[in-house]
Amino acid sequence: xxxxxxxxxxPALLSPWRRRCQWGATLLLLLIPWFRIKGDSLLRVDIPExxxxxxxxxxxxxxxYLVLLFSLLLTLGFLLITMxxxxxxCGWLCPQTTLTDLAEWFARRxxxxxxxxxxxxxxxxxxxxxxxxxxxxxxxxxxYFIEPQVFFIKLASGQMHYATWICLVLxxxxxxxxxxxxxxxxxxxxxPYGRFQTTLAxxxxxxxxxxxxxxxxxxxxxxxxxxxxxEIDIRCGYQVECINCGRCLDACRQVMAKRxxxxxxxxxxxxxxxxxxxxxxxxxxxxxMATLALSVILVFxxxxxxEASLKISVSxxxxxxxxxxGSRATFFNAWxxxxxxxxxxxxxxxxxxxxxxPLTLKGQPNGITxxxxxxxxxxxxxxxPVSEARLEVDFILLDQTGSELANARAYID
Ligand code: SF4
Ligand code: SF4
Numbered sequence: 211x212x213x214x215x216x217x218x219x220x221p222a223l224l225s226p227w228r229r230r231c232q233w234g235a236t237l238l239l240l241l242i243p244w245f246r247i248k249g250d251s252l253l254r255v256d257i258p259e260x261x262x263x264x265x266x267x268x269x270x271x272x273x274x275y276l277v278l279l280f281s282l283l284l285t286l287g288f289l290l291i292t293m294x295x296x297x298x299x300c301g302w303l304c305p306q307t308t309l310t311d312l313a314e315w316f317a318r319r320x321x322x323x324x325x326x327x328x329x330x331x332x333x334x335x336x337x338x339x340x341x342x343x344x345x346x347x348x349x350x351x352x353x354y355f356i357e358p359q360v361f362f363i364k365l366a367s368g369q370m371h372y373a374t375w376i377c378l379v380l381x382x383x384x385x386x387x388x389x390x391x392x393x394x395x396x397x398x399x400x401x402p403y404g405r406f407q408t409t410l411a412x413x414x415x416x417x418x419x420x421x422x423x424x425x426x427x428x429x430x431x432x433x434x435x436x437x438x439x440x441e442i443d444i445r446c447g448y449q450v451e452c453i454n455c456g457r458c459l460d461a462c463r464q465v466m467a468k469r470x471x472x473x474x475x476x477x478x479x480x481x482x483x484x485x486x487x488x489x490x491x492x493x494x495x496x497x498x499m500a501t502l503a504l505s506v507i508l509v510f511x512x513x514x515x516x517e518a519s520l521k522i523s524v525s526x527x528x529x530x531x532x533x534x535x536g537s538r539a540t541f542f543n544a545w546x547x548x549x550x551x552x553x554x555x556x557x558x559x560x561x562x563x564x565x566x567x568p569l570t571l572k573g574q575p576n577g578i579t580x581x582x583x584x585x586x587x588x589x590x591x592x593x594x595p596v597s598e599a600r601l602e603v604d605f606i607l608l609d610q611t612g613s614e615l616a617n618a619r620a621y622i623d
Pocket of ligand 1: 440442444452457458
């Protein structure tokens, strides 16, 4: 019997949307290190300064609890997304998938057929492509630690630190080997996130689905299997290796469009037939509430931080001594951090914790001026009466109006 000859309508495909998502995520990862806000990187870990620049906020190492809160929020968010949308991250956004797609795209452009094509030229071009991509990704990762402008200046002038070179080469080698040897095996066998997802997916999770009622329309063309990067036959039901990429859905839609029929495969929230309503279950609602609550706590914690911080430590290099007038001189180091986005001047004062009596400070405790996000180490001497008892001293950081911004306590034995 001949196929119907009436014109067919082009089916709506998901592939262009998936590619847009992948390009968007890739550009974002590549460009974020180049942007600055309030004079600092948008997102960067500064190891020498022990600081994290995070979208206009400068977090010092002592504020790492905020980073931990943020990591917890990311984990909860990931759990929630995985529980609701399954492996959508893997198929639509994950850099590993994007790199593998790029490697496969380039091999197709070269007309290179793995296992069958032994052309040395094509193999060499392909491996050069992997290497260039690996170097770009490795450099991109480093830009989250070293500003890209500084990275290129140091690279051009040959002043790059050997540790940076080691990281660059090591990460590039791992990515090169991943592209040359592992690729999709990472998603099906090694990726811990992929393994983890299998425990989170339940009967309400978004997945590619071919309802049994539709199987009668299947023409056994095998297009859905041929396009599947994970080598899955979706007709056999949900499989944990499926990365929700939607290629099988597109393939089936294209095949069936030629017969003026809708595709058989669709995204659906589980197999219960409840659709989006399936999402309203205790597990998802509890996790959504926890994620929301943690987001509020984090925003509150970040924006309610004092505008400056003070850390005090007795000097480890200069011993305290008794002066001619009988008082004791103790040497201190202090670290002041201006967390605000404007220039600020500070003063440090000291008081006895027990009775709030003022104590004398000599050195640099006055007229401390710092730019936005600036840090400064200050050395000064605390003069205290010699006493048998242990002395508790409060150091207070004041702004130029005399308001208290931060304090720290020290003990003089
Ligand atoms: S079964 Fe479909 S959605 Fe799942 S990985 Fe294969 S092509 Fe992608
Ligand atoms: S692409 Fe569609 S019609 Fe072809 S085998 Fe797969 S499910 Fe059946």
